Each structure stands twice: as structure tokens, then as C-alpha cells.
Amino acid sequence: MLLHKARLNGDSVTDMYAYFRKFGVKKADILFTKDSGMIPQNGLLLDTILSYLEMSTTLELELALGRIPSGYEQTYLKNVKEIAKLLESNHSSERKTVQIPSEPYFSSDHGKLYNGDCVQLLKLIPDESVDCVFADPPFNIGKEYDDGVSDDKSFSSYINWCMEWLDECVRVLKPNGSLFIYNIPKWHTYLSSYLDGKLNFWDWIAVDMKFSLPIQNRLYPAHYSLLYYVKGNKPKTFNPQRMPLQTCRHCGGEVKDYGGYKNKMNPLGVNVSDVWTDIYPVRHSSTKNRKFNQLPVKLLDRVISMATNENDVVLDPFGGSGTTFAVSELLNRKWIGTEMGNCEIIKDRLENKAMDIELLKKVYEEKNKLFPDKVKELRRKNGFWLAEDFITEEECPNEPEQITIPLP
Ligand SMILES: C[S@@+](CC[C@H](N)C(=O)[O-])C[C@H]1O[C@@H](n2cnc3c(N)ncnc32)[C@H](O)[C@@H]1O
Known part of the structure; x- marks a missing residue:
């Protein structure tokens, strides 16, 4: 002010x-x-x-x-x-009159990317036309982005700006669609109370943050928050996500005591909770598309697989390096997005999918399995139980949705 x-x-x-x-x-x-x-x-x-x-x-x-x-x-x-x-x-x-580019910067069979300010560009999107919104805005912590992108707004300008794009996201979300926002807890305390009158709070997911720096006189910041809201009484799509049981990487034994219930464990893995400790930041230059923030494919796969089905529409107002769009393409979802900075990186990524295909394959090596194949081998070798030891053919659970990742 x-x-x-x-x-x-x-x-x-x-x-x-x-x-x-x-x-x-x-x-x-x-x-x-x-x-x-x-x-x-x-x-x-x-x-x-x-x-x-x-x-x-x-x-x-x-x-x-x-x-x-x-x-x-x-x-x-x-x-x-x-x-x-x-x-x-x-x-x-x-009301300001704005110039909105009507032509997308890039389009594919699955989606359209617009280059510009999301607050303006979101106005192009019709009411109630999107199944899921995923937004990973700048956290207002003074990070460097492309020219024209500010990450150092005052407290009230940042909150007001978030309210502006959130209003548009709420408008375009279909009834019972899902909205996810990735940010630091500080901002989410405010954004959450703003959204409370408009959408239905579903979950606050703590995404374990690796390699962060300690801040003097504060508790060590160890999680990002992923807010999950629904437009209506319940999500139109909620596909439970499963992950492997945590095991020791040396011997393959369980790291927690599961209280003797091993014969009741679902061979497709354990239900994902609201604390995600298995997401690792993208740091290595071989998998990083740009010098600024980039979320891992695994995070977007989990959100998109959980909250949408094939051919549903996913919106991301802060495209960044294009992770949401790349995962949407590979999971056969439609998508629409905006990015104010460099869109060439996103275009390039979507035209050359080999790296994302490899990353997603790795995610699926572990997904919906109580023990990934390598862990299974190790457990057999060391005499630990496997799910197969307890189930008969009739009890075999239905296979979860399988994805067919297009080969490069
Ligand atoms: C945290 S990054 C998103 C990273 C992305 N999730 C990924 O995995 O690559 C935020 C992005 O929002 C973009 N941005 C900031 N303000 C914007 C605005 N008003 N409209 C559109 N994009 C904006 C920045 O240029 C930056 O690339």
C-alpha cells in the first residue's frame, strides 16, 4: 500500500x-x-x-x-x-481494458500454452470448463525469474495478486473440480482463508522439502504446502494413489513395524497420506530444463492421476518449465496454461518428450506396488515376506489404471 x-x-x-x-x-x-x-x-x-x-x-x-x-x-x-x-x-x-493475445504460443493435440500474464489470459477461459487447476506461483521470496516477473512484492500486493488469479481459477473450475496450489506455509495460511468461502477445503499436503537452508531464530523449514480444494461437496474424481512400503535400502526389511498385519497389506502398496516424503527436487542439469524452479514429474503425476481421468482438462497458470503440461500429455489429459516468462523452454520440452518419458517410467516402476521389483529381489534373498506369500488368486486385487507411455 x-x-x-x-x-x-x-x-x-x-x-x-x-x-x-x-x-x-x-x-x-x-x-x-x-x-x-x-x-x-x-x-x-x-x-x-x-x-x-x-x-x-x-x-x-x-x-x-x-x-x-x-x-x-x-x-x-x-x-x-x-x-x-x-x-x-x-x-x-x-475495469481495465487489456490486450490479450488470442493466439497460443504453442499448441498440441492435447493443449494450448499462452505467453503472458495469467490474470489477463485466464479471462480467455470459459466458466466451468476445467477439471483440475494446478498452480505453482512464485513464492515472493525475492528469487530471480525472467525479466518482467516480480518475486518481491509487498505483503498486501502479493496477497491481492494471488486473490486475483485465484478468483479466475475458481471461476473456470467445473463443479466438483479440484484446485491445487503449491506454496510455502506462510502464504497458504492467508490463501486458505480466502478460499474457504469459495471452495471446499480438502487437504493440506506437506511435501517434505529436501536440502533447504536453516533460517535464524526459526524452526528448520522442512515442508512446502500443497493446498487441495474442491468446488462442491466432494471431488468429481479421486483416484487413490499407492506407494511402496518403506524398506531399508541395504537389507530390504520394513523400516516401520506394521503390527503383524502383513497378510492384510494391499499388494498394490500403501495409500498415499497427506505427508509426501518421496518427492525429490529437480537439481541435476541432465533433468533440469531451466535455471529457475522446476517441479518433479513425480509430484505432477501424483496430483494429475489422483484428481483427473484421461481426457480431463488440467490448467496451470504458472507454466515455468512446463512440468504440468509434459505430464498431462503423457497421461493423456488435455491441458491449458500460461507463462509470462520464456515459453520457448516449454515448447522445446513438449516437442522433445524423451526425457520426461524416461522420468515417468521411473515413477511407474515404483507406483502401485507394495515392493518395487528390485526391493522384491532383495527381500527374497534375505528371507523377508512378500505380498504373494499371502494372497490366493481369488483375492488378487483389481489392477490399477495402467498408463501406456508413448515411446519416443
Ligand atoms: C515457481 S515457477 C513454476 C514452475 C513450474 N511449476 C515447473 O514445474 O516448471 C513460477 C512461474 O510463474 C511465472 N509467472 C510469474 N508471474 C506470472 C504471471 N503473472 N502470469 C504467468 N506466469 C507468471 C514465472 O515466470 C515462473 O516461471
Whole structure:
């Protein structure tokens, strides 16, 4: 909000800091409010923020940030009709006209990729036409992306921006379709409460984060959050995902005690829980398509296989290196996506699928199996039980959906 006001005043960011310095407010305190979104309760910082914004009360500031402070709910509720009228009457003049490229940057039999700002481009997509949304936006942690892509917005601009693209995603989602957002927990606490009035909370998946750096005076950050929401009472598609039992890589023995229930274990593996510890970041240059973030094929395979069926439509507003589109193609899903930065990388990846085919084959070597083939061999050698030891032919579970990965 301060930056917005600075822009309105024709001030540079340095001018804005100079204004605060004049009143004895340190830059570090301003940066704290920018990053935390917290309004100071009282004191010099609050007074100077209000005077810079030309506001007289904290109430004005709270309203400007879209918050109704506690104690004002009754008055607010009594006046919603008038407030709605006031907002509606000004809304049409606020609408910006935008230039939207109608031609996709790339298209295939399965999907279309648009090069540009997702908030604008999502407007091209008709209401209720998408079965699943997967969004992995920048986390606003000051990372480098292509020119024109900012990863250092103020607290409120980031949240407001997320609300804008989320509104579009909610609009285009079919009834009972699924929405997934991948982000850090800090942002998800806010995005989750925004979505709560619009979609149905389904799961908060903790994706175990490998090789992160410790942050001083905080608990070691060890997970990303994958928020899972549904448009309606339950997901239109939920294909349970199964993974192998955790075993010791040296001897093949189970690492947890399964309490003597081994004869009841499903030979297709254990149900995936809401803590995913088997996803590894894409780091090696042989599998990385670009220098910026790229999610692993395994993560997208799990989400897309779980929440969609063949020929369903998957939307990703933040294409990045194109992982969602590559996996959708190989799993025979339709897709649509946008990317504001370099789209050539995505085009290249979708035109040359050999690497993704190999990666996906590796995923399927372990998927829907209680023990992958190599582990089976090791367990046999060391005298451990296998699922086959306990099941008769009649008890054999139905085979899960098999994918046919197109050969390069
Ligand atoms: C975290 S990366 C996504 C990585 C992707 N999931 C993958 O596996 O490769 C976020 C991407 O969003 C893009 N982006 C940022 N703002 C955008 C916007 N307004 N519209 C479209 N794309 C945007 C960035 O250029 C970046 O490539």
C-alpha cells in the first residue's frame, strides 16, 4: 500500500524511505510491515504510516487492506446493502481494458500454452470448463525469474495478486473440480482463508522439502504446502494413489513395524497420506530444463492421476518449465496454461518428450506396488515376506489404471 501511495505521489522508493527517516522511523521497521502485513498497534511507526497514506485512523488502514476489524461486524453487516451499491457503482469505471493475445504460443493435440500474464489470459477461459487447476506461483521470496516477473512484492500486493488469479481459477473450475496450489506455509495460511468461502477445503499436503537452508531464530523449514480444494461437496474424481512400503535400502526389511498385519497389506502398496516424503527436487542439469524452479514429474503425476481421468482438462497458470503440461500429455489429459516468462523452454520440452518419458517410467516402476521389483529381489534373498506369500488368486486385487507411455 505504501508503494502504491508512493507511485500516486510520484515519489521514488528512496523518497518514501526519506519521508519516514525524517520522523525517525527506520527502514527495517518499514520492511517488516511490508513483509509481515502486520499493522502496528500504536506508536511512531503507525502514526507515520497513517500520515504518509493521508489516513486519520487505523480503521481506514484496516479497511484499505480488506479487513473488517473485530467490533465493527454488526455495523458492517447492517450496512452491506449500501456498501455493495457503492462498490458496484464504481466498479465498471475501474475495469481495465487489456490486450490479450488470442493466439497460443504453442499448441498440441492435447493443449494450448499462452505467453503472458495469467490474470489477463485466464479471462480467455470459459466458466466451468476445467477439471483440475494446478498452480505453482512464485513464492515472493525475492528469487530471480525472467525479466518482467516480480518475486518481491509487498505483503498486501502479493496477497491481492494471488486473490486475483485465484478468483479466475475458481471461476473456470467445473463443479466438483479440484484446485491445487503449491506454496510455502506462510502464504497458504492467508490463501486458505480466502478460499474457504469459495471452495471446499480438502487437504493440506506437506511435501517434505529436501536440502533447504536453516533460517535464524526459526524452526528448520522442512515442508512446502500443497493446498487441495474442491468446488462442491466432494471431488468429481479421486483416484487413490499407492506407494511402496518403506524398506531399508541395504537389507530390504520394513523400516516401520506394521503390527503383524502383513497378510492384510494391499499388494498394490500403501495409500498415499497427506505427508509426501518421496518427492525429490529437480537439481541435476541432465533433468533440469531451466535455471529457475522446476517441479518433479513425480509430484505432477501424483496430483494429475489422483484428481483427473484421461481426457480431463488440467490448467496451470504458472507454466515455468512446463512440468504440468509434459505430464498431462503423457497421461493423456488435455491441458491449458500460461507463462509470462520464456515459453520457448516449454515448447522445446513438449516437442522433445524423451526425457520426461524416461522420468515417468521411473515413477511407474515404483507406483502401485507394495515392493518395487528390485526391493522384491532383495527381500527374497534375505528371507523377508512378500505380498504373494499371502494372497490366493481369488483375492488378487483389481489392477490399477495402467498408463501406456508413448515411446519416443
Ligand atoms: C515457481 S515457477 C513454476 C514452475 C513450474 N511449476 C515447473 O514445474 O516448471 C513460477 C512461474 O510463474 C511465472 N509467472 C510469474 N508471474 C506470472 C504471471 N503473472 N502470469 C504467468 N506466469 C507468471 C514465472 O515466470 C515462473 O516461471
